[in-house]
Amino acid sequence: MGTNNCRLMVAVRSGDGFRVVDSFNRTVRLGEGLQSAGVLSDDAMARTMSALHVCAARLRQWPVRAICCVATEACRRAANGRAFLQRVRAETGLDIAIISPREEAELAMDSCGALLHANNHRRERGILFDIGGGSTEIAWLRLDRARRAQTLTGTTSIPWGVITMAERFAAPAADASDEEHAAYYEAMVRHVMTELDGFEAVHHIRREIGRSNVGMLGTSGTVTTLAGIALNLPRYNRHAIDGIVLTDAAALGAIDTLRAFRADGLATHPCVGSERNHYVLPGCAIFEAIHRLWPVEAVTVADRGLRDGLLFRMAREMETIGHVRSPSNVARRTPPSSKHGVYGANSAIWGA
Template sequence: MPDDAAFSLPLACPTALPGDAAGRVLGWQPNPASGAYAALDLGTNNCRLLLGTPTYGSGPAGFRVIDSFSRIVRLGEGLGATGRLSEQAMDRALSALRSCARKLERRPVRAMQAVATEACRRAENGPAFLARVEAETGLRLRIISAREEAELAMESCAPLLEAGDRRALLFDIGGGSTEIAWIRILPGGRVPELIGTISVPVGVVTLSERCGPSCFTEAGFHAVVDEVADKLRGFDAVHCIGQEIRAGGVRLMGTSGTVTTLAGVAMALPRYRRLLVDGQVLESCVADQALGDLFALGRAGLAAHPCVGPERVDFVLPGCAVYAAIRQVWPVPRLTVADRGLREGILLRLMRLDRAAQRRPGRGFWPGCG
């Protein structure tokens, strides 16, 4: 985890008022008088924006959501075959990012972090695309490492830990990769310590493109499970995770559309509701049954299911195969479901670092723009 002094906030610094003759959005300026913070995450499948204000009580600091945006953009479509972001995918992502920029113009924020993950990490033209994003929207996105991605997910999920937890195994099944974090729980409510991470280059988009139709067959589904499990066993051996699980006190936590969908099915929700799902603890056998129910639905049934829908029908079973591999390698008896992740981690870190900066006389929170 980077220390407070090392953490920087890449802030867009527009040189003109929002909007120009070409209709471009020229970004935003930080407003220190605002109490709001913003986090933008451009992933392989989704573009998401979250704005929140801090809440302080007797427990860990949190935030209240004041606005959000989420759109499936499929930025990583075709990336596995070409190694490049396609023009159509970049256009979809730019359209979503323009919408985010307009929201930020309407809602002044004190600080923002805008990040890009696996698709831009892998793509040969990822940096060039982000330069185009800045030129056309004023938003400066930073490509983060898989480790930082895991750190931010860890920070967002830390409030779900409970007394008696010694370790946590956190997984995030993304569009282009799956991030696994092995975490040591520290006393006194301190931010947990990241012991180790692994980024497995399989996600719901990459698997859907490579072997999506076969995931609807039993043989194809189990082939993906075995492939992913093989990639995880080396990480397990290095950190003796299985041994720690047998000793007790290890919490398995999942943050992704896959696990929240499993929770929605297990809870028989008539429609997905984040407040009911976030923090839900499922017995592993219940999550396994939900996975079996999803598999049995087939394509048409998944498209009609209120917790899935037609936009996500191709991604659910590949994600379930990754989850099943995690369960195979690490048979923890319960799963904590987190409908939170990278954006929430960014907001919590921004707020934490801002509070720390305000307590240090003579130290400003705002880095120079440029």
């Protein structure tokens, strides 16, 4: 349960990995208005509760052995975040835990690490970033090429995601001048760069980039949208995007394409849509700030994130302890047939 989206993934063990058999994703904008009010609004909680009732109903259709539910920045920051989660548990049976920014980074690393190794054979360091609704997480990694493993050596979280940026910086009117639109965008980029300067001062990432020793990976709706624009896809296609490598020229060119649209044009774009049109440019500004500060020549795009990292973690735990006690709030039923993707514990690549 993020600041912008509520997501569910159900999987079964398959060989040394797992197979996804059901998934759900709904834009709920839980963090809408949080930047100014400091609390979750009634409308935002109602939208989110509706989505969570759907999740609970979907889970009752499966013979679930274990459930892990997490919440991120909106519930971390909101004064009524924990009270809302207590209400969620009472109404839906879902016991949702608030995770720390560092754990968010670790879960993203678990789900996306294999892609870093696949596309950065000669590099020993990596940057992983996740642009969320209420925050952006940055992970600085040490890559072990021989073992195809990675170690988290530093992480930071800034309280700026696509929703908080959109609320902090008012977009110009549709009929505003090009100069006004350019100033609005540049103000967002510089704001995020300032927020990240301290992390650079500690870890000297630019120095490693100068040695061509750093790979970069992004996981979020922003980077997958940029990939869809760069590929000129008629509609979003996860299988065409997950794992693709975008050059910096292609990524920045996609941003230029999106910036040429006004809000109405973005709402009708097949890779954006009306639910995300107000958040696309704030996300692009965060991406560009990261790129300006750390100008890596290409970025690997991952359409995977917290859910996938949680499933990898649960699969490892089940392998270690042999079994997991079933939660009492899930009904036992035979699962319907479904065909989704397959994750391998080693490759972490989707297959049809």
